[in-house]
Amino acid sequence: MSLVRNSFRDKREGHTDKAVVIRCVREDQSAVSIRLYYLINGSARLGFWIQGREYMLPVGVILKALVDTTDRDIYVSLTCVYNEIYDKAKGAVGTQLFGERASIILHEVTSLSLFTRRQCLQHIGEHFQPVMSGME
Numbered sequence: 001m002s003l004v005r006n007s008f009r010d011k012r013e014g015h016t017d018k019a020v021v022i023r024c025v026r027e028d029q030s031a032v033s034i035r036l037y038y039l040i041n042g043s044a045r046l047g048f049w050i051q052g053r054e055y056m057l058p059v060g061v062i063l064k065a066l067v068d069t070t071d072r073d074i075y076v077s078l079t080c081v082y083n084e085i086y087d088k089a090k091g092a093v094g095t096q097l098f099g100e101r102a103s104i105i106l107h108e109v110t111s112l113s114l115f116t117r118r119q120c121l122q123h124i125g126e127h128f129q130p131v132m133s134g135m136e
Contacts, residue, residue, distance in 0.1 A: 012056075014039050019047075041105040051130050057124065060109035063118035071106045078102040 001021050007060040009017040018038040025031040038058070063074055079098045099118040114120050 008037060011037075014041065015045075016040055023043065042103065043108050050128075055128070055131070058105070058112070059110050060105040061112070061114060061120050061123060063105070064109055064117055065124055068117040071110075075099075075102045075106060078105070110111045 001023075003019050003021060005019070006017055006019050008103075010017050011017055016038045021033055022036070022050040023031055023033045037045045037047055039045065044059040046059055046062055047054050047056045049055070060074075064071075077103050085115070090092075106124070109120070112123065114123055
């Protein structure tokens with residue numbers, strides 16, 4: 001669900017008033033919600049809660065941590081559409097705006113000196129291992 005709230009803008013410097021909320025529910029009806037915040041610079045942050053506190057990660061770090069692939073492949077996936085037979089194709093989504101945003105997201109990862117999937121996973125682990133210790 002997309003939301004526009006002034007509180008998002010006030011949350012942290014560089015945030016806009018826009019976010020997408022994603023609620024995931026398991027078969028046992030337990031649920032978790034995450035937010036994808038849109039930033040003024042065109043990038044995005046994924047917000048999630050651990051022990052009642054919200055944490056945010058750059059979307060590019062998460063994308064690179066999930067799949068062992070090149071930045072070019074991630075860029076193409078972010079700026080393409082899929083046709084009926086699941087082939088990637090240039091389409092309405094592949095506009096200049098989306099291309100610019102995809103470049104910003106990937107450049108942000110590079111500016112953190114994270115170039116590989118392993119480095120992104122290590123970065124996430126280093127920042128969240130203390131938070132996660134003792135949780136099962």
